[in-house]
Amino acid sequence: xxxxxxxxxxxxxxxxxxxxxxxxxxxxxxxxxxxxxxxxxxxxxxxxxxxxxxxxxxxxxxxxxxxxxxxxxxxxxxxxxxxxxxxxxxxxxxxxxxxxxxxxxxxxx
Amino acid sequence: xxxxxxxxxxxxxxxxxxxxxxxxxxxxxxxxxxxxxxxxxxxxxxxxxxxxxxxxxxxxxxxxxxxxxxxxxxxxxxxxxxxxxxxxxxxxxxxxxxxxxxxxxxxxxxxxxxxxxxxxxxxxxxxxxxxxxxxxxxxxxx
Numbered sequence: 001x002x003x004x005x006x007x008x009x010x011x012x013x014x015x016x017x018x019x020x021x022x023x024x025x026x027x028x029x030x031x032x033x034x035x036x037x038x039x040x041x042x043x044x045x046x047x048x049x050x051x052x053x054x055x056x057x058x059x060x061x062x063x064x065x066x067x068x069x070x071x072x073x074x075x076x077x078x079x080x081x082x083x084x085x086x087x088x089x090x091x092x093x094x095x096x097x098x099x100x101x102x103x104x105x106x107x108x109x
Numbered sequence: 110x111x112x113x114x115x116x117x118x119x120x121x122x123x124x125x126x127x128x129x130x131x132x133x134x135x136x137x138x139x140x141x142x143x144x145x146x147x148x149x150x151x152x153x154x155x156x157x158x159x160x161x162x163x164x165x166x167x168x169x170x171x172x173x174x175x176x177x178x179x180x181x182x183x184x185x186x187x188x189x190x191x192x193x194x195x196x197x198x199x200x201x202x203x204x205x206x207x208x209x210x211x212x213x214x215x216x217x218x219x220x221x222x223x224x225x226x227x228x229x230x231x232x233x234x235x236x237x238x239x240x241x242x243x244x245x246x247x248x249x250x251x
Contacts, residue, residue, distance in 0.1 A: 006196070050201040
């Protein structure tokens with residue numbers, strides 16, 4: 001069960017994180033905390049970090065480095081126009097999938 | 110004219126310098142972060158992936174940022190890597206889409222399928238029916 005959840009999340013976490021960033025810019029830890037608040041309790045911080053790195057590489061976010069009292073500067077991520085487009089596409093794909101799967105589920109009953 | 114040559118040389122020196130800096134950052138991490146970072150770094154080497162120096166350095170720089178941040182905040186190691194360190198290591202490495210050793214083979218596989226499709230459609234005798242699998246492999250090695 002846990003494994004299945006991990007696999008399913010893998011395909012959607014990117015969209016979920018972009019959705020969080022569409023509300024306001026945030027840094028890694030804030031995003032992890034926000035995910036946990038919303039019930040994704042088992043998400044590892046490193047997973048979120050790896051994902052942020054990926055969306056940065058793909059050009060969906062702008063990154064600003066903010067100096068911190070201790071440790072390296074914190075990277076603050078904000079959704080840019082390209083990320084916004086990608087997020088809209090994510091919601092379309094998601095709606096399509098959710099609707100189809102729900103139909104299958106209803107047919108089963 | 111010599112400028113390009115010099116640039117290539119200094120470029121690689123610059124990369125060496127950056128790599129040294131990265132090693133020093135990882136070396137300076139307190140425990141258990143240092144051991145964890147080194148174990149992951151070892152896995153990256155075996156897992157392969159990135160082959161161009163620039164991308165590799167970006168990846169290692171981000172990797173050092175992650176562990177310095179974790180050490181500064183005192184975040185438990187398990188909270189960073191999660192239940193499955195392998196999963197974490199691979200997800201992290203996959204984020205860097207620079208040139209990978211597998212790219213050449215990916216292109217070759219795609220092309221081989223396209224060629225086979227085309228050969229089939231035109232019904233041209235591209236493939237020798239008498240050729241065994243050994244022959245096919247030999248052909249691929251050209």
